[in-house]
Amino acid sequence: MNKKNTTDQTDLVIGRHAAMAVLKGDQPVNKVYVQEKLKSDAIFELATLARKKSIVVSRVPKAKLDMLTDHQNHQGVAVSVAPFEYAQLDDLFAKADVADEPPFFLILDEIEDPHNLGSIIRTADAAGVHGVIIPKRRAVQLTSTVTKTSTGAIEYVPVMRANNLNNVVKELKKRGVWVFGTDMEGQDFRKFDGTAPTALVIGNEGKGISPLLKKNCDGMVSIPMSGHVQSLNASVAASLLIYQVYTSRGK
Structure with a gap:
């Protein structure tokens, strides 16, 4: 490791x-x-x-x-x-190996609200996500607010900081992980099958996923909405997608 x-x-x-x-x-x-x-x-x-x-x-x-x-x-x-220890990519794969499960990761593209990050990590722990990947720049890092919002889940979910998320996506693909982003034009998330090694990309609260990162994804999933406001809070959207993978894996 x-x-x-x-x-x-x-x-x-x-x-x-x-x-x-x-x-x-x-x-x-x-x-x-x-x-x-x-x-x-x-x-x-x-x-x-x-x-x-x-x-x-x-x-x-x-x-x-x-x-x-x-x-x-x-x-x-x-x-x-003491300073929080960020994981390396191998640590995330090791957690999946120990659980004897196909890897399941989250890639958070420039999430800025510490409450969103904390909530996502809390859901990730509840649903067996093996690791979270965040960028080093232009995004919230692991702070006291994130820790408090996660209600301690941050102690159990490895978090990796990446210099370049696109390079991480390329490495994940080399290692057999399918990478899916979120987009209004994607497939209905309720039909999404996450039984294979999977990484979900959750975009920035306002801008969504950056164009280059979206281009590097293997596919897109969408959350259908019938209300007047056609968007969801980042942590809420992440929770729905995380639990779809959780459900598709028969847990």
Whole structure:
């Protein structure tokens, strides 16, 4: 397995579910911040687990937690983590091999909203996706908001950062993976068969899939709509497509 790449700076994971997932996982943790005078079973469990792993637990005023988390909904806890480890392509294939399943990957083309990315990763974990591929530039990276929105799923789904998504698509094809994008003119997603090694490309919230990446896809799938607004949120569209593959595989 290839050496992994890391982000350039540390980050905070906020929220109780996300914090617990990090503490139970393998990502190095520097420190746990807990809001002082806040008593709950969840907070007690978090602090106890941290101490068992010899991680410093610091009880701080709510004002400090608010400042550290940029006034996000931290639920009384924040975890300072070491740089997130991004996977290599071989790691994604290895996860499929361990599961003894045909590879199933997501390629996210310039997703900008961290809430969308977090939601997609959460669905990916639920439906057995073996890895997510994002670009290094012009797209949201793995942040505390992404981690919180994923409710800890980010600990279980490998995420690869690519310099060039088109090169990744070409490599996937060489390794026997069929790559499908989303387009209004594609085949009805309800008839899509994802039993073969499959990668789904989800486009940018406003622009969709870039023209060159669309050209490199093996085919297109569409989500029929009868309403007045002929578009879906990126995470909602991704969820429908992910579960179509999940269903077609007989799960």
